[in-house]
Amino acid sequence: MALLEVDKITVSFDGFRALDSLSLSLEAGELRCIVGPNGAGKTTLMDVITGKTRPDSGVVRFADRNITNMPEHVIVGLGIGRKFQRPTVFPNHTVFENLELTAHGDKGVFRALFGGISSETRMAIERTLELTGLLDQRFRRAGLLSHGQKQWLEIGMLLMQQPKLLLVDEPVAGMTQNEIERTAEILATLAGRQTVVVVEHDMDFVRSIASTVTVLHEGRVLAEGPMREVQNDPRVIEVYLGA
Secondary structure, eight states: EEEEEEEEEEEETTTTEEEEEEEEEEEEEEEEEOSSSSSSSHHHHHHTTTTOOOEEEEEETTTTTTTOOOOHHHHHHHHHEEOOOOOOOOOTTHHHHHHTOOOOSSSOOHHHHOOOOHHHHHHHHHHHHHHHHGGGTTBGGGGOOOOOHHHHHHHHHHHHTTEEEEEEESSSTTTHHHHHHHHHHHHHBBBBBBEEEESSSOOOOOOOOOHEEEEEEETTEEEEEEHHTTOOOOOHHIIIITO
C-alpha cells in the first residue's frame, strides 16, 4: 500500500493552472526525486501535500487517510515534515538544544520549567547527531555553523519529530562539493527509515541519490521511472535537460 497518494490534483491561480490533474504515488521507505523546469508545479505540489495550498479538485491520501484541505499543523502531526530551501534554525541555541527543542514527545509545563529530557529523547538526539555528522558540533551555537551544517541540522530537527514522510526542497543549493556529497549520504541513509521526497535542480546530485525520478512539466507528470531511463527520455531532454 502506498504511503502517499496524490490523485488528480488540480490547482489554479488567477486562471493559471499550476497543477493539472496531477497524480503521484509513493511507497513507504522510498527516496523519490522530483525535478522539472521553473514553473513546473514542484512547489505547488509540496504546498498541497502539506496543506498550505487547497486544491481546486482531487484528493491527497496519507497512510490511507484523506488529508485534503486539512490544516497544516494537523498534517504535521500525522507525520509529514517539510524542509524549505533556506534553513531555519535557532541561531542562539546550541546544536543539541535545537534538536531538543524540536523533539517529538512530552513538552509539558513541568519539563519546560524544571528542565531535563528523557533517556529516549537523549538517545534520539545522539542518533541524529551521528546521522547528520554534527556530533562534534553539539555544543556550538547554530548561528555559527556553515551553510551546509545548518541544512543538516534542520534535517535533524525534522527527524526529531519522527516524520513518516520528509519533504526536502533544494537541499544542496549554495553548498560546497564536500557538503553536497555529505548531504547525499545523509539522504541515502534515511531511505528505508522514512519516505523521502527531494525537490532539486542539481541533476548531478539527483543522479547520485535517485532510484526513481518524477519529472514535472506544466503541472503534469511528464515522465517517471529509474534515473537512467528518465534522463534519456526525448521529452525530458527537450523541456528540461536540454535547456
